[in-house]
Amino acid sequence: xxxxxxSPRHKVTETGxxxxxxxxxxxxxxxxxxxxxxxxxxxxxxxxxxGVKDTDKGExxxxxxxxxxxxxxxxxxxxxxxxxxxSVYFCAIGGxxxxxxxxxxxxxxx
Amino acid sequence: xxxxxxxxxxxxxxxxxxLVLNCSFTDSAIYNLQWFRQDPGKGLTSLLLIQSxxxxxxxxxxxxxxxxxxxxxxxxxAASQPGDSATYLCAVxxxxxxxxxxxxxxxTQLTVLP
Numbered sequence: 001x002x003x004x005x006x007s008p009r010h011k012v013t014e015t016g017x018x019x020x021x022x023x024x025x026x027x028x029x030x031x032x033x034x035x036x037x038x039x040x041x042x043x044x045x046x047x048x049x050x051g052v053k054d055t056d057k058g059e060x061x062x063x064x065x066x067x068x069x070x071x072x073x074x075x076x077x078x079x080x081x082x083x084x085x086x087s088v089y090f091c092a093i094g095g096x097x098x099x100x101x102x103x104x105x106x107x108x109x110x
Numbered sequence: 111x112x113x114x115x116x117x118x119x120x121x122x123x124x125x126x127x128x129l130v131l132n133c134s135f136t137d138s139a140i141y142n143l144q145w146f147r148q149d150p151g152k153g154l155t156s157l158l159l160i161q162s163x164x165x166x167x168x169x170x171x172x173x174x175x176x177x178x179x180x181x182x183x184x185x186x187x188a189a190s191q192p193g194d195s196a197t198y199l200c201a202v203x204x205x206x207x208x209x210x211x212x213x214x215x216x217x218t219q220l221t222v223l224p
Contacts, residue, residue, distance in 0.1 A: 042114070042199060042214035043154075058211065090153060096203070096210045098144065101153040 003027045004102035006091050012108045019078040021105050023091030032074040033092040033099065034066060043090060049074055081109045112137045116200055116215035123190055124223050131185040131218045133200030138178050141203040141210050145174050145185050148197045148217070190222045
């Protein structure tokens with residue numbers, strides 16, 4: 001594994017509550033990514049970061065925000081969770097050649 | 111917008127068979143293409159990466175090919191084993207943009223029967 005941890009690994013929450021997922025890396029990579037994985041859709045990019053305080057939107061960014069105050073941490077926040085955000089969330093690090101993925105967080109929004 | 115398709119969605123073969131997984135993409139302006147393996151409940155593990163200028167890459171029993179002009183890649187697995195059972199994902203990396211974003215297919219779920 002490329003030194004990527006995600007927390008929590010599993011979470012159950014209720015509609016309308018805010019949720020924050022954390023990705024932590026020990027590899028000092030500049031780029032970090034958040035994806036969601038749903039049946040029939042593969043992985044889709046939510047947001048990515050190209051440095052401390054530098055972030056940009058991906059394909060499915062609505063309803064999500066991110067923050068990166070340190071190189072090693074990239075936070076994903078669901079501002080007001082909805083049932084459609086039930087998914088498996090993966091963090092990745094890397095650059096223009098390849099990416100390394102974390103173990104994932106399973107989120108269930110009731 | 112890049113679209114990546116993997117066919118079939120699921121495949122079941124007896125142990126020892128050689129097999130081919132297919133990946134197609136709509137925009138040939140790619141930087142590279144990567145094949146990943148995903149075990150149930152786990153993250154993704156990179157298997158092979160092919161640069162846009164390359165035609166194929168090999169690692170052990172795995173061989174991946176790339177035909178950029180036709181928008182196709184194949185992953186060939188020789189002498190399949192039950193331990194090869196997993197979901198295989200194809201992803202293409204954009205040829206532009208600072209992050210060179212990855213676009214994934216939805217995967218092929220492979221089961222190798224003992």
